[in-house]
Each structure stands twice: as C-alpha cells, then as structure tokens.
Amino acid sequence: xxxxxxxxxxxxxxxxxxxxxxxxxxxxxxxxxxxxxxxxxxxxxxxxxxxxxxxxxxxxxxxxxxxxxxxxxxxxxxxxxxxxxxxxxxxxxxxxxxxxxxxxxxxxxxxxxxxxxxxxxxxxxxxxxxxxxxxxxxxxxxxxxxxxxxxxxxxxxxxxxxxxxxxxxxxxxxxxxxxxxxxxxxxxxxxxxxxxxxxxxxxxxxxxxxxxxxxxxxxxxxxxxxx
Numbered sequence: 001x002x003x004x005x006x007x008x009x010x011x012x013x014x015x016x017x018x019x020x021x022x023x024x025x026x027x028x029x030x031x032x033x034x035x036x037x038x039x040x041x042x043x044x045x046x047x048x049x050x051x052x053x054x055x056x057x058x059x060x061x062x063x064x065x066x067x068x069x070x071x072x073x074x075x076x077x078x079x080x081x082x083x084x085x086x087x088x089x090x091x092x093x094x095x096x097x098x099x100x101x102x103x104x105x106x107x108x109x110x111x112x113x114x115x116x117x118x119x120x121x122x123x124x125x126x127x128x129x130x131x132x133x134x135x136x137x138x139x140x141x142x143x144x145x146x147x148x149x150x151x152x153x154x155x156x157x158x159x160x161x162x163x164x165x166x167x168x169x170x171x172x173x174x175x176x177x178x179x180x181x182x183x184x185x186x187x188x189x190x191x192x193x194x195x196x197x198x199x200x201x202x203x204x205x206x207x208x209x210x211x212x213x214x215x216x217x218x219x220x221x222x223x224x225x226x227x
Contacts, residue, residue, distance in 0.1 A: 001114055002160065003065030004105035006169045015163075016108030022116055026086035035084075044208060045088055048076045052092035056114070057101070064169075070190055071156065073118035074149035075197040081210040082123050089115040113160055118152035125151065126211055137217045141202065144211070146195030153190035154183045 004012065035041055052072055059069035077085040093111060096102040102110060125148035129139065164170035198209070206214040 001067040001069070001102070001110045002106050002163065003067070004103040006065045006164060006167060007106060007109055008167045011109060011163060011167060012105055014108075015112050019108040019111035019116065023086060023090055023111070026083040029083040030087065040208075041080075041084075044080060045084055048080060048085070048088040049091045049095075052076065052089055053095050056092060056096060068186075070193055071114055071118045071149070071153060072194065072197075073115065074122045074145060074152055074190075074194040075201070077119050077122040078126065078144060078198055078211045079201060079209050082119050085119050086115060089119075109163060113156050113163075117156050117159055118149075121152040121155050122148045133216065135216055135219065137202065140212065140217055141195060141199045145198035146191040149194035150187035150191030153186040157182065157186050 007015075035045070055072045056069050059067050061067045073085060073089060076088060079085075080088060090111065093102065093107070093115065097104050097107060122144070126144045129143050134140070161170060201209050202212050202214075202217070206212055206218065
C-alpha cells in the first residue's frame with residue numbers, strides 16, 4: 001500500500017472520489033433488512049472485519065512509504081458477496097487509519113488498491129466461472145479462490161506501480177524477468193491463503209459462502225446402478 005507522500009494531489013482527490021462512489025454504491029446494494037434480521041450474517045460481517053484488520057497488521061513497511069501485506073479479499077468476497085465485502089474491508093481500513101497505521105490522505109488510493117481491485121477481480125472470475133455452471137468442487141476452489149486471489153494480487157501490484165509511475169515515484173524494475181519475479185512473489189502466497197480459506201469454508205461450512213451453490217457442487221455423484 002502507499003503513503004500519502006508517494007501520491008500527487010490529483011491522485012489523492014480522484015482516487016478518493018472513485019473509492020467513495022463505489023463504497024456508496026455498495027452500501028446501496030446491501031440488503032440491510034436481511035442483515036439486521038440475520039445474526040449469522042452479522043457475525044460473518046464483523047468477523048470478516050476483524051480477520052482483515054489482523055491480516056493487514058501483518059505487514060512489511062519500507063522506508064520509501066510502500067507497505068506490503070496480504071489482501072485476503074477474495075475469500076471474503078466469495079463468502080459475503082461484493083457489497084458486504086467492500087463494507088467489511090472499508091471498516092478494517094478505517095480502523096487502520098484511526099490507529100495511525102495508514103495515512104488518512106491515502107485512504108482513497110489504498111481503498112482502490114487493497115479493496116476495490118481485489119473485489120472486482122474476484123467477482124469477475126466468479127461470474128465467469130458460473131457461466132459454465134461447473135459441478136466440480138475443485139474448479140470453484142481453484143478458479144474462484146486460488147486463481148482469482150493470485151490474479152487480484154498481481155492486478156493490485158501493477159496498479160500500484162502505475163500510480164507510482166504517474167506520480168514520478170517509481171523506480172522501474174531492471175528487466176521483465178525481475179517484474180515477473182515480483183508477480184510470482186505476490187501471486188502464489190495470496191492465492192494459497194485465499195484458496196485454503198475457501199476450501200475449508202466450502203467443506204465445513206458451505207452455507208457461510210454466499211456465492212457457493214452447494215446444491216450443484218455438493219450433489220451426489222450419478223450412479224448407473226440406481227436405475
């Protein structure tokens with residue numbers, strides 16, 4: 001993630017407007033009546049806020065203002081669906097700002113990088129998978145979980161590099177091989193964490209995962225002997 005010193009005034013304003021607009025759209029899409037009436041979803045929401053907050057505390061801060069940490073948004077998005085995922089992540093981010101661990105001026109830029117982009121990539125991959133209506137549980141775990149999370153991490157990294165290049169704060173990698181190494185470095189662990197999380201959820205608590213069709217993925221295998 002980025003500190004405010006790495007951003008221009010234009011980037012700060014534009015990113016904050018875009019982040020605020022998507023956040024308001026997400027809040028408008030939340031079924032508040034269902035959320036208030038369903039204590040289970042409330043527990044999942046606030047549990048997600050806590051998990052993201054703790055996960056984002058496990059970070060590596062560099063002297064130039066860059067911060068590296070895992071995202072965790074793919075598993076949260078698949079579990080809560082995107083409006084509540086955006087809300088949960090935004091609450092976790094506000095907690096980091098309140099504790100002085102994130103720059104308030106970079107709220108919009110970091111919201112785009114650590115929240116909106118991972119959620120967007122996850123939703124896109126999940127909906128693309130659903131177009132084929134697969135019945136293999138492994139496909140959901142690998143594509144919607146592992147691969148979507150890995151792609152989200154790479155997309156976030158490239159977008160962050162783009163912001164730094166725009167602000168003139170980027171020292172470009174020496175070669176494409178070095179860039180590819182960075183991509184692998186962020187993609188695999190992010191994919192592993194989210195993939196394992198989703199695998200555990202769909203096996204032990206499939207009803208917690210909003211985007212998981214348990215009737216299709218967990219149906220009994222077809223047996224010719226039944227005829």
